[in-house]
Amino acid sequence: MCLLLLYLLSTAMASAAHLLPGFYSKTCPQAEFIVRDVMSKSMVREPRSAASVMRLQFHDCFVNGCDASLLLDDTPTMLGEKLSLSNINSLRSYEVIDEIKEALEKVCPEVVSCADIIIMASRDAVALSGGPNWKVKLGRKDSLTASQEDSNNIMPSPRANASALIDLFSKFNLSVEDLVALSGSHSIGKGRCFSIVFRLYNQSGTGRPDPAIEPKYREKLDKLCPLKGDGNVTGDLDATPQMFDNQYFKDLVSGRGFLNSDETLFTYGGTRSLVKKFSKDQSSFFKAFVEGMIKMGDLQSGRRGEIRRNCRVVNSRPAMDVFSES
Numbered sequence: 001m002c003l004l005l006l007y008l009l010s011t012a013m014a015s016a017a018h019l020l021p022g023f024y025s026k027t028c029p030q031a032e033f034i035v036r037d038v039m040s041k042s043m044v045r046e047p048r049s050a051a052s053v054m055r056l057q058f059h060d061c062f063v064n065g066c067d068a069s070l071l072l073d074d075t076p077t078m079l080g081e082k083l084s085l086s087n088i089n090s091l092r093s094y095e096v097i098d099e100i101k102e103a104l105e106k107v108c109p110e111v112v113s114c115a116d117i118i119i120m121a122s123r124d125a126v127a128l129s130g131g132p133n134w135k136v137k138l139g140r141k142d143s144l145t146a147s148q149e150d151s152n153n154i155m156p157s158p159r160a161n162a163s164a165l166i167d168l169f170s171k172f173n174l175s176v177e178d179l180v181a182l183s184g185s186h187s188i189g190k191g192r193c194f195s196i197v198f199r200l201y202n203q204s205g206t207g208r209p210d211p212a213i214e215p216k217y218r219e220k221l222d223k224l225c226p227l228k229g230d231g232n233v234t235g236d237l238d239a240t241p242q243m244f245d246n247q248y249f250k251d252l253v254s255g256r257g258f259l260n261s262d263e264t265l266f267t268y269g270g271t272r273s274l275v276k277k278f279s280k281d282q283s284s285f286f287k288a289f290v291e292g293m294i295k296m297g298d299l300q301s302g303r304r305g306e307i308r309r310n311c312r313v314v315n316s317r318p319a320m321d322v323f324s325e326s
């Protein structure tokens with residue numbers, strides 16, 4: 001299992017030299033405007049879609065690189081990533097990506113990859129929520145396949161502690177600072193009771209709550225997520241769940257982190273000073289966050305790809321072509 005993980009990770013580290021800012025400036029000059037326009041309309045309909053779309057970048061890029069493998073629906077011969085442990089009943093807003101793709105296909109068919117749409121839409125989700133804006137590198141291809149098993153083996157659990165997260169991120173060339181800054185994405189959005197009941201009632205098998213949770217906040221979470229209650233009820237990941245800001249880090253300092261994987265960044269000595277720094281200095285958080293997103297966006301599998309016409313399915317191929325590939 002460990003060797004498999006190392007192999008999967010090594011394939012995700014191939015270089016991303018061909019990615020460029022403004023990659024579509026000649027072939028689809030309106031691409032970035034269209035993505036931002038659809039993203040902002042989606043946020044008017046449902047503000048949470050910003051968080052849900054932005055999370056897609058993390059779950060796509062960590063599993064065999066940023067190649068939109070995440071978006072493929074299951075087929076009779078392929079179990080995709082949508083139903084993996086971390087994604088099932090949890091990832092959402094796939095329809096926003098579909099809407100962006102449809103709008104792009106009308107203007108420049110078969111030019112803009114679904115993998116690049118995820119990267120642009122994630123950036124726009126952050127910028128439109130009050131966070132930083134930045135130039136993204138583009139030119140990714142979409143995968144020809146997806147793997148539920150790889151997603152299960154790689155994506156971290158909400159129970160993870162800081163040292164496990166540091167190890168995982170380091171395998172992707174992401175530093176401790178990248179880990180802490182990227183976790184600041186939990187400045188927007190929601191999580192399910194399913195992801196926190198263990199820390200409310202049985203942290204590390206003790207039969208007791210996580211002592212790091214501030215008592216008033218714990219009362220609130222206990223009400224929201226009673227033992228044996230509905231695991232699909234959701235709570236805010238920080239006190240300002242629609243604003244991309246450094247409130248998340250302020251909350252961690254006061255013991256009000258929602259997930260165990262959040263609060264552990266403050267209780268663990270190796271990450272505490274970064275949490276404190278970001279809680280006091282929003283611009284240093286924004287700067288580190290942008291660097292982390294760009295580094296994460298550089299992850300590539302090195303495998304062959306295509307520009308999908310529909311983000312949910314690989315393009316159909318003439319029978320001869322399929323035959324010669326096997």
Ligand code: HEM
Nearest residue numbers: 051052055058090156157158182185189190191192195261
């Ligand atoms: C450091 C390791 C991380 C862990 C263990 C983790 C885990 C989780 C969990 C458990 C949830 C709630 C899911 C649910 O209960 O259904 C969540 C939500 C979310 N995560 Fe993470 N996450 C991590 C890092 C990241 C990163 C790097 C990003 C993006 C850059 C990200 C973006 C988000 C967003 C925006 C949400 C809210 C989504 C929504 O409201 O639909 N997370 N994460």
